[in-house]
Amino acid sequence: MRPSLDCWQGRTEERQKIREWIADGNIRLIGITGLGGFGKSTLAAKIYDDDSAEFDKKFWVDVSRRVTFTELARRVLLRLGLSPPTVEAIPELSLVDALVNHLREGRHLLVLDNLESLLQQDGQGLDAIYKEFFHGWLGCGGKSVILVTTRERPDLPEINLKWLPLPGLSPAEGANLLRALGILGTETELLDFAKKAEGHPLLLTLVAGFLQAEEESDPQISHLQRYGLADVAQLVTNEKLKGLHRGKIDIWMRLVLDASFNRLSDKLQRLLLNLSVYRIPFNTAAADAQLPEENVSEQDLRQLARCSLLQEERDDNGGRWFQFHPFILAYVNQKADDLTEAHQKAIAYYKENAKPEPWQAISDVAEYLEVFYHCYHLGEYENAFNTIRHCDDFLTLQGYNTVRAELYKQLVEAWQQNNSDSWEFAASLNSLGIAYRCLGQYPLAIDYHQQSLAIFREISDHNGEAGCLNNLGNAYNALGQYPLAIDYHQQSLAIFREIGERKGEATSLGNLGIAYDSLGQYPLAIDYHQQSLAIFREIGERKEKASSLNNLGIAYDSLGQHSLAIDYHQQSLAIKREIGDRNGEATSLGNLGIAYRCLGQHPLAIDYYQQSLAIKREIGDPNGEAASLFNLGNALAKLSRKSEALGAYQNARDLYQSMGLDANVQDAENAIQSLSRKTNIWMSLPKAIVSFLLRWVNRLWRLLHTFLR
Known part of the structure; x- marks a missing residue:
């Protein structure tokens, strides 16, 4: 599920820049950075939906929904065509290599939305396994592209990647967004307001939602004056806001949210507060579980979405799901008092809907x-x-x-x-x-x-x-x-x-x-x-x-x-094989x-090694793959298939080196050197025989010549 593009406006230059990076062929990771509410996820969704026809397959993952790398990797590998038993057989420690290797094999797009949720408190350090994945991908990736959105820019190697800092919308784009959201006003009024709002998409959306709810028949931008929300310059002089160390846009959004929240009915206010306990998207059934005696309907949720207090999404089957924008969730959490009962209702709901074994x-x-x-x-x-x-x-x-x-x-x-x-x-x-x-x-x-x-x-x-x-x-x-x-x-x-x-x-x-x-x-x-x-x-x-x-x-x-x-x-x-343990x-x-x-049955041994090697490669087990290659080299060497054996040893050595297994690297190196020496001796043997024969032929010729004389 991705952000809605129903009211998409602008971002022409940003889209063009990202398209150029995608077409480059050497850019493996593209990052969109910017403040919360600037439209990073929406831009990524536009790229995903409209600017990615060249990719074989596409994957969208919102990592803020507590998606572990293990879950991400297994799901992507399944969608890449691997069978469930194969994916399940991949050791967890091998999932990074498995995902990198399979992404390299094609031309795919992987979007990781809200990457900042994986960062440590310093805002730089990534979750360890995701960090390993990004380093592995940047170091040896292929034609696939990873696109991330994040408020904070993580510390990653500056190779094969590009960062796009996302600014606010231009005044013209901001005015167009207000019109698309149903807001009325003269061209000058809309441009002036968008400029004051610094083109902040979330603020413009919140203001539009407020006016649509409050001034249904005539949502003029000038009517914000009636509610004291027209100009941030006036807002920051408000006595209530003195001492707040927040940016003016942040303050403006909070006041708009206050105005929107206060106009809600008591039922919708309580519903909104209770819904804040859900950490993943919820549907009408989950919402109704919070106010079971008041018949929460889809229309209630859509009304909250029209006020921009919730985000509405559709799944692949057309079902409606809702979630909070992170900024709005933080606001609602601040307004909520004791949500113990809401958590208990969530527990009861999930228990009732849990899948049986x-x-x-x-x-x-x-x-x-x-x-x-x-x-x-x-x-x-x-x-x-x-x-x-x-x-x-x-x-x-x-x-x-x-x-x-x-x-x-x-x-x-x-x-x-x-x-x-x-x-x-x-x-x-x-x-x-x-x-x-x-x-x-x-x-x-x-x-x-x-x-x-x-x-x-x-x-x-x-x-x-x-x-x-x-x-x-x-x-x-x-x-x-x-x-x-x-x-x-x-x-x-x-x-x-x-x-x-x-x-x-x-x-x-x-x-x-x-x-x-x-x-x-x-x-x-x-x-x-x-x-x-x-x-x-x-x-x-x-x-x-x-x-x-x-x-x-x-x-x-x-x-x-x-x-x-x-x-x-x-x-x-x-x-x-019977229980599916690959x-x-x-x-x-x-x-x-x-x-x-x-037993000396080397052709049969080679067949088993090759079967083992195929599975180890398929499930992304580099250690097992290296061991199979080394054993395969031993069997090939016994059959004097020296060039094939040398290749197997070298591939095993390279894999062991990538895993830092020094003892195994040395074993492979020793095998390579031993085989190389034998090969050199064997290659020099025909020359020695020829030289020997020539010497004896020459000696016999001289003896014969002497006898004939």
């Missing part, structure tokens, strides 16, 4: 996220926790770890301020640790798990204690501290067995197997994986069963029992390639 996309749990927001705002932290806990497994499986980290961090900070030692606080700390581990922030994850562990022990929650110990083991295992990881997993296993928690027991056994495999103790690893597999089979956990089979295959491969390893990998592959499917294919290469 099974959920397919994050939009399916949007109502739960809104319930969380309103509960949190009211300080009902336990209710907020229970709400997010309800969809936590879904968010975890879908890879929305940034969303989980954001939500649990809010709860953790709130409970820390209250010195809480509740189970909910401990569970939130543990979940926050898991989210950060999934995001690769292991020291931070360990810190939260340690805090959680202390509380679970204090309140004698053995299940929670064992879970924390397991999670600590996983974090230390990721850091390569295997003995410490084993110690935590052993403690976890003992507790799970004591309390009879079978799934936890199987998980601990599997984690121990992974740690011992990393230490090279393969028989012991196999024993743990076999125990884990037996329990997962018994309790019917299919995804975990597939992981155990895969881990067994890896361990048997390390022992040289490649045929047995292949059997386990094939079983794992079948389950992963990332797991690629992993099993790669492991099969390794096993067949060890």
Whole structure:
């Protein structure tokens, strides 16, 4: 949904400049900057609707609606044509690379509206993952263009980007806008007012809305004199405004808003104040939930929109949605007193309209996220926790770890301020640790798990204690501290067995197997994986069963029992394909390639590596792609397909370099140098043979010549 263009006026030069930048071919990011209400979003919408025919596909995202990068990336990738299982399989840490790579493949337009909502308090620093995306795009983007609107200009590399500071409308454009909004007056009157208003589109729109409501039959611009709103120079001398450190346009808009608000009926005033609790666009049903006994209608909302107190939008199906302009929302929030009841009504509305399971996309749990927001705002932290806990497994499986980290961090900070030692606080700390581990922030994850562990022990929650110990083991295992990881997993296993928690027991056994495999103790690893597999089979956990089979295959491969390893990998592959685990499917294919290469069946190994590589590329997993390329190079080298092997090694090296994995870079470099030396020897071999033969032919000729003499 985008701003309405019904009363579009002017901006000819600005549109022409942006069209030139788009046509340039080297400009990857265009930013429209300006004060609130200057029409940045409207200009972007005009470009999107009327000046973007050359793009294959277009995407509009208002990031002020709390759109995480994870959600943005997955939605854009779906609309670019990737299948839902493929998009779901992309690891969250790989989404930046996946989106950059897929945008590079075509000519697309991505509009990010209200980028200032992602900036930190200094007005410069971007949200970390969005910053990574912008840096990645500016550094290696293609023919697609990203267009952003923002009040504050973020700190970005000054390469392949252009900024357009947006001024107010010219007096002529401002006068035309007033006419388009139905305001009457002489040419001189309209031009003079637009000039006084500095061409500020929002102020002109508010004034027009006020006059249309107050002077329905004759909305003359000169009638503003009747309400003391005609000239800002007179307004700033008002005793009520002395001491206000605001710009004159800001003061003028607030006074116009006061006049518009005061003329509303009591019902519409209360409705407007209550609607301010919604942080996302709302329809008539959501509005009616705020005044359930007064039959709020679409006409009520449209009346508020005609006064310019709400913005009206249409969705793709023609449905009407409404939201506040940020400036007007700030004004309404200042007028509102206690909105506790409004938040409670919003909670009831979203609960009633929440989608039941099974959920397919994050939009399916949007109502739960809104319930969380309103509960949190009211300080009902336990209710907020229970709400997010309800969809936590879904968010975890879908890879929305940034969303989980954001939500649990809010709860953790709130409970820390209250010195809480509740189970909910401990569970939130543990979940926050898991989210950060999934995001690769292991020291931070360990810190939260340690805090959680202390509380679970204090309140004698053995299940929670064992879970924390397991999670600590996983974090230390990721850091390569295997003995410490084993110690935590052993403690976890003992507790799970004591309390009879079978799934936890199987998980601990599997984690121990992974740690011992990393230490090279393969028989012991196999024993743990076999125990884990037996329990997962018994309790019917299919995804975990597939992981155990895969881990067994890896361990048997390390022992040289490649045929047995292949059997386990094939079983794992079948389950992963059946449950739609694309990332797991690629992993099993790669492991099969390794096993067949060890058996000397290099053509078959190459086939599996190529299948794995295709999926890793499709889901945007650069680490997995690099590993597949390296393995592919090994198999190609064995078949003496040296130029192909060299190319695979070089591509793997380049990917590892881009990820900063120095040890892997060195491995690839060593393989390249080794293959190059062998190639040089092989290429020089025919010359040596020819030289040898020539020498012997020459010697034989001399002997023959001597004999004949």
